[in-house]
Amino acid sequence: MTTHYIDITLLPDPEFSQAHLLAALVAKLHRVLVQGQTTDIGVSYPQHVNQPQARRTLGAVLRLHGTAEALQRLMAQDWLKGMRDHTQVTTACSAPADAQHRTVRRRQFKTNAERLRRRRMQRKGETAEQAAAAIPDSVERRPDLPFVQLRSSSTGQPFCLCVEHEPLLPQPVSGTFNAYGLAHEATVPWF
Numbered sequence: 576m577t578t579h580y581i582d583i584t585l586l587p588d589p590e591f592s593q594a595h596l597l598a599a600l601v602a603k604l605h606r607v608l609v610q611g612q613t614t615d616i617g618v619s620y621p622q623h624v625n626q627p628q629a630r631r632t633l634g635a636v637l638r639l640h641g642t643a644e645a646l647q648r649l650m651a652q653d654w655l656k657g658m659r660d661h662t663q664v665t666t667a668c669s670a671p672a673d674a675q676h677r678t679v680r681r682r683q684f685k686t687n688a689e690r691l692r693r694r695r696m697q698r699k700g701e702t703a704e705q706a707a708a709a710i711p712d713s714v715e716r717r718p719d720l721p722f723v724q725l726r727s728s729s730t731g732q733p734f735c736l737c738v739e740h741e742p743l744l745p746q747p748v749s750g751t752f753n754a755y756g757l758a759h760e761a762t763v764p765w766f
Contacts, residue, residue: 576642576747576749577617577640577641577642577670577747577761577762577763577764578641578642578643578669578670579640579641579642579643579646579667579668579669579670580638580639580640580641580646580667580668580670580763580764581638581639581646581650581664581665581666581667581668582621582636582637582638582639582664582665583600583636583637583638583639583655583662583663583664583665584635584636584662584663584664585597585600585635585636585637585661585662586660586661586662586663588661591661593632593635594632594723594724596658596661596662597633597635597637597723598723598724598725599657599658599661600637600658600661600662601637601723601725601736601755602725602726603654603655603657603658604618604637604639604654604755604756605725605728605754605755606654606728607649607652607654608754608755608756609754611648611649611652613645613649613752613754614751614752614753615641615642615645615751615752616639616640616641616645616646616649616752616756617639617640617641617679617752617756617757617758617761617763618637618638618639618640618679618752618755618756618757618763619638619640619677619679619740619763619765620633620634620636620637620638620679620721620738620740621634621636621638621765621766622634622635622636623721623738623740631719631720631721631722632721633721633722633723633738638763639756640670640756640763640764643667646667647667650664650667670764670766671764671766674764674765674766675743675744675745675764675765675766676743676744676745676746676747676748676762676763676764676765677740677741677742677743677744677762677763677765678740678741678744678748678758678759678760678761678762678763679738679739679740679741679756679757679758679763680738680739680741680757680758680759681736681737681738681739681753681755681757682720682737682738682739683737688710688711688712691710692706692707692709692710693706695709695710720737720738720739721737721738722735722736722737722738723735723736723738724736736755738757740765743765744762747762747764748760748761748762749761750762
């Protein structure tokens with residue numbers, strides 16, 4: 576269960592946008608969580624903005640959640656190297672006892688019908704016409720969730736990591752977190 580937290584706040588920088596800095600921070604966190612096969616560190620983005628008229632952003636704060644021991648283990652590694660001039664990092668603090676909880680999860684969308692058709696043609700040996708008939712343009716979805724733009728370490732392809740903050744819950748739900756600190760069921764304190 577996540578009892579403690581650390582806030583990592585991005586500092587304004589004249590050379591780099593907040594989105595660029597957040598992407599670098601999330602990529603570094605992802606690498607350290609993969610290397611350590613860590614499943615007990617969750618994240619949340621307490622400043623995220625999800626309004627149609629505003630730009631979809633996760634904000635300038637990445638909040639790490641875990642036990643005091645798990646956070647201490649993570650921060651003992653030099654994973655913030657190269658980001659220290661761009662961030663302000665708090666010490667591990669206890670989460671408020673009266674905090675509500677929520678799941679912070681990754682959402683993936685089928686956003687490109689043409690790519691889906693090409694995959695179908697390869698998998699099923701269909702013609703372009705058959706694939707187009709099976710996969711209409713209407714399958715494309717335009718996500719309206721906040722996201723961070725990353726690059727896959729395995730394929731080198733850019734992708735959007737869309738983040739959804741689920742509804743608030745009065746009680747925590749135990750579970751594991753993935754290599755981005757996100758979960759399907761496990762919750763983190765929300766305050």
